[in-house]
Amino acid sequence: MSNIQAAKDRRVAxxxxxxxxxxxxxxxxxxxxxxxxxxxxxxxxxxxxxSVVTYVIASNSELSLIPPKEMVYxxxxxxxxxxxxxxxxxxxxxxxxxxxxxxxxxxxxxPSSRRQIVVGKFLAAITFWPAAFIIAIPSxxxxxxxxxxxxxxxxxxxxxxxxxxxxxxxxxxxxxFWSNSNKTSYFVSLGIYILFLVPAxxxxxxxxxxxxxxxxxxxxxxxxxxxxxxxxVNNIKFSEFWVWLEAPVVFCILILGTLFMYAxxxxxxxxxxxxxxxxxxxxxMGLGLMLAAFMVLSSAFPARAFQGETESPIQIAxxxxxxxxxxxxxxxxxxxxxxxxxxxxxxxxxxxNIINLEKAGEPIDPEDWSPQRTQSIDPLAPGKxxxxxxxxxxxxxxxVMIYMVAxxxxxxxxxxxxxxxxxxxxLTVTPFTKLNPSGVLPIAIGIPVTLLVVxxxxxxRRNQNIDMGGSS
Amino acid sequence: MIKRKDFNASSSQPEVLLAENLRKSYGxxxxxxxxxxxxKAGRVLGFLGPNGxxxxxxxxxxxxxxxxxxxxxxxxxxxxxxPEEIRxxxxxxxxxxGFPRQMTGIEYLTxxxxxxxxxxxxxxxxxxxxxxxxxxxxxxxxxxxxYSHGMRQRIGIARALLNDPVVVFLDEPTLGLDPRGQxxxxxxxxxxxxxxxxxIVLCSHMLSxxxxxxxxxxxxxxxxxxxxxxxxxxxxxxxNNVILRNAIRVQVPPSFVPNAKQxxxxxxxxxxxxxxxxxxxxxxxxxVEPVNGDVSKAYxxxxxxxxxxIRAKIPILSFEIEGGRLHDVFLHLTEEAIQ
Numbered sequence: 001m002s003n004i005q006a007a008k009d010r011r012v013a014x015x016x017x018x019x020x021x022x023x024x025x026x027x028x029x030x031x032x033x034x035x036x037x038x039x040x041x042x043x044x045x046x047x048x049x050x051s052v053v054t055y056v057i058a059s060n061s062e063l064s065l066i067p068p069k070e071m072v073y074x075x076x077x078x079x080x081x082x083x084x085x086x087x088x089x090x091x092x093x094x095x096x097x098x099x100x101x102x103x104x105x106x107x108x109x110x111p112s113s114r115r116q117i118v119v120g121k122f123l124a125a126i127t128f129w130p131a132a133f134i135i136a137i138p139s140x141x142x143x144x145x146x147x148x149x150x151x152x153x154x155x156x157x158x159x160x161x162x163x164x165x166x167x168x169x170x171x172x173x174x175x176x177f178w179s180n181s182n183k184t185s186y187f188v189s190l191g192i193y194i195l196f197l198v199p200a201x202x203x204x205x206x207x208x209x210x211x212x213x214x215x216x217x218x219x220x221x222x223x224x225x226x227x228x229x230x231x232x233v234n235n236i237k238f239s240e241f242w243v244w245l246e247a248p249v250v251f252c253i254l255i256l257g258t259l260f261m262y263a264x265x266x267x268x269x270x271x272x273x274x275x276x277x278x279x280x281x282x283x284x285m286g287l288g289l290m291l292a293a294f295m296v297l298s299s300a301f302p303a304r305a306f307q308g309e310t311e312s313p314i315q316i317a318x319x320x321x322x323x324x325x326x327x328x329x330x331x332x333x334x335x336x337x338x339x340x341x342x343x344x345x346x347x348x349x350x351x352x353n354i355i356n357l358e359k360a361g362e363p364i365d366p367e368d369w370s371p372q373r374t375q376s377i378d379p380l381a382p383g384k385x386x387x388x389x390x391x392x393x394x395x396x397x398x399x400v401m402i403y404m405v406a407x408x409x410x411x412x413x414x415x416x417x418x419x420x421x422x423x424x425x426x427l428t429v430t431p432f433t434k435l436n437p438s439g440v441l442p443i444a445i446g447i448p449v450t451l452l453v454v455x456x457x458x459x460x461r462r463n464q465n466i467d468m469g470g471s472s
Numbered sequence: 473m474i475k476r477k478d479f480n481a482s483s484s485q486p487e488v489l490l491a492e493n494l495r496k497s498y499g500x501x502x503x504x505x506x507x508x509x510x511x512k513a514g515r516v517l518g519f520l521g522p523n524g525x526x527x528x529x530x531x532x533x534x535x536x537x538x539x540x541x542x543x544x545x546x547x548x549x550x551x552x553x554x555p556e557e558i559r560x561x562x563x564x565x566x567x568x569x570g571f572p573r574q575m576t577g578i579e580y581l582t583x584x585x586x587x588x589x590x591x592x593x594x595x596x597x598x599x600x601x602x603x604x605x606x607x608x609x610x611x612x613x614x615x616x617x618x619y620s621h622g623m624r625q626r627i628g629i630a631r632a633l634l635n636d637p638v639v640v641f642l643d644e645p646t647l648g649l650d651p652r653g654q655x656x657x658x659x660x661x662x663x664x665x666x667x668x669x670x671x672i673v674l675c676s677h678m679l680s681x682x683x684x685x686x687x688x689x690x691x692x693x694x695x696x697x698x699x700x701x702x703x704x705x706x707x708x709x710x711x712n713n714v715i716l717r718n719a720i721r722v723q724v725p726p727s728f729v730p731n732a733k734q735x736x737x738x739x740x741x742x743x744x745x746x747x748x749x750x751x752x753x754x755x756x757x758x759x760v761e762p763v764n765g766d767v768s769k770a771y772x773x774x775x776x777x778x779x780x781x782i783r784a785k786i787p788i789l790s791f792e793i794e795g796g797r798l799h800d801v802f803l804h805l806t807e808e809a810i811q
Contacts, residue, residue: 018586018589018590019586021587024583024586024587028583032572032574035574036574037574101570101572102566102568102569102570103570103571103572105537105564105566105569105570106566106569106570106584106631107587108537109535109536109537109559109562109564110559110584110587110588111556111557111559111560111587111588111589112587113556268537268538269532269537269538465576465613466576466613466614466615467576467611467612467613467614
């Protein structure tokens with residue numbers, strides 16, 4: 001038998017016992033990602049982020065500012081936001097990274113089908129999500145404080161997180177499919193990530209109008225967040241809000257369909273399926289998205305019109321001038337509103353304002369500091385006064401100024417009124433000294449440290465199997 | 473070590489690669505204009521051409537990484553419209569092959585062996601055998617990131633042989649290697665062809681190495697084949713034209729150079745005697761052009777020069793007609809095509 005014939009026989013015989021290519025690629029990619037690869041580094045950064053978020057939220061919990069349901073929702077939202085970013089980064093490197101390192105050609109030269117190669121890489125890329133979610137469970141448990149939201153959060157967070165991670169990893173790989181270099185791939189992916197985050201940065205009214213609601217419904221991230229907040233925080237039933245899951249599910253199906261049915265079979269050495277148009281389009285799109293994001297973020301802070309002052313018969317006094325308290329302490333004070341005019345006043349609204357004296361008068365949202373942001377007073381007869389009681393929870397350390405504004409209700413549709421400000425209370429808030437709110441420290445520190453130990457042993461075990469000699 | 477029988481690389485062996493009229497354009501530029509050639513089992517074919525001649529495009533098409541606009545090719549009886557089957561039968565060492573730095577040599581070969589359909593244990597065993605073949609057995613458990621350039625080329629060749637290919641494409645395999653590394657790699661390539669009957673397509677700019685190990689040669693220029701056949705055929709076909717340029721290269725011991733120059737200047741048919749660059753002991757003799765392009769007269773002149781040197785008792789280490797080497801033929805053909 002000739003050597004060629006023998007080689008042919010070996011080839012045919014060996015191909016019968018083959019493991020599927022997608023499985024081999026998956027195992028290889030898992031090793032690359034998790035043994036000294038980028039997944040371990042990204043997941044470590046994620047655990048540090050999660051620890052910080054958990055600690056901050058637990059601290060807020062000590063101040064009785066956020067109920068457990070909201071804390072769990074906020075944590076799930078943050079976990080998902082970071083996980084989607086990690087998914088996009090891993091997906092964006094999957095193909096363009098191989099092109100850049102000149103390692104794709106050897107893979108394409110094997111008889112494996114292109115689709116199986118893409119499937120293997122995709123499955124490896126999504127493996128960080130179960131790890132990220134499992135790592136977050138102790139935080140959910142701690143922050144839920146025994147509330148039933150823990151179980152609901154695990155269920156809905158797990159399902160929706162999985163749907164979104166599948167979509168985002170697929171999206172990253174699609175971008176990578178059409179990119180020759182990681183620079184292009186990361187740039188476009190980051191642009192897309194920002195695009196989906198932008199609606200959440202729109203001014204409040206823009207989010208609640210018909211158009212704002214539609215934008216949130218269409219945007220898969222916003223829709224998932226909205227759905228989670230309604231289910232976890234507001235206890236609304238799934239049957240009333242399932243429509244908000246349409247966009248994420250359709251988005252996921254579209255992305256995965258495009259990746260596996262259209263792109264994967266055409267995987268080749270150069271980017272995409274041969275069109276140079278995509279390259280120019282994607283760069284223009286990335287730039288456009290960055291610009292749009294910048295403009296929308298800028299528009300969230302419109303300039304306020306200046307209005308001149310006129311005399312007012314209403315006066316407002318406050319019974320405190322200066323106080324030093326610790327963060328988390330509560331302060332109680334009264335305001336007295338007097339009508340010095342000759343006519344009965346209209347209904348009066350008294351609003352609380354707080355500014356940060358250490359940050360050039362930066363405003364602080366009173367909603368976070370006080371259960372009473374505004375109170376109203378019935379019309380006051382001439383010479384009469386009304387007293388209102390207020391409570392403020394000192395949250396942030398530093399020097400702040402609290403002042404009240406009395407606003408007479410305008411007498412008609414086309415007229416305005418003249419608000420009057422009180423003297424301020426200068427409040428010095430000293431630091432909150434409790435280092436371990438809700439017993440969060442063991443989790444906040446323990447998880448990253450545990451992960452570091454795992455990384456150390458994984459690398460050590462790996463190095464034991466390697467001859468560390470240099471080149472010769 | 474993988475046991476192979478000696479293979480008779482005669483022209484009676486079956487064709488393992490047949491390319492017919494392959495064409496490819498990039499916009500208005502014709503990268504390939506009707507490439508046709510064949511390769512028989514156990515033979516090494518040198519694929520030559522200046523930069524931009526269409527070599528890389530040809531290799532990409534023949535290794536199924538790119539589709540031709542027209543034409544087709546057959547590998548081991550498998551038509552180019554079945555690319556996955558062709559990939560099962562070819563091995564490739566691309567010019568700029570990247571390697572995963574975090575894999576060891578044996579892990580790399582085992583992984584690709586499995587992708588070619590072997591069981592893990594079998595792929596590992598075969599990987600070790602190939603590592604021994606390419607002289608990397610001692611470094612199989614080292615990370616590829618720690619390999620030198622030469623070692624990477626060797627493991628690249630081992631990877632190309634994982635599937636017992638019928639045809640192997642090697643694109644600039646000796647690029648960046650030191651002379652010893654080049655020699656060892658060329659010997660390895662020749663051994664693979666001779667012992668396993670694999671047809672080898674060798675792309676290189678190093679014409680001396682092509683000449684030393686190739687049986688056949690295809691010279692491309694501006695996307696067209698300007699010469700093909702055995703090395704002897706191609707050189708012989710062009711030789712007469714090149715010889716009419718009338719130059720001879722002679723190598724004598726360095727201490728005899730002054731004496732040799734004196735003798736040679738006294739011969740009436742020699743116009744000019746000049747040392748060749750930094751090649752110690754080498755002299756280039758420019759001859760008077762033969763009347764009416766008479767080649768037999770030129771041959772006679774060469775014999776006379778040789779006998780005069782012998783008579784003067786000057787040791788002759790080398791005596792060669794300029795134009796009788798593949799290098800000269802390549803320059804002649806590519807220049808001619810450009811003109």
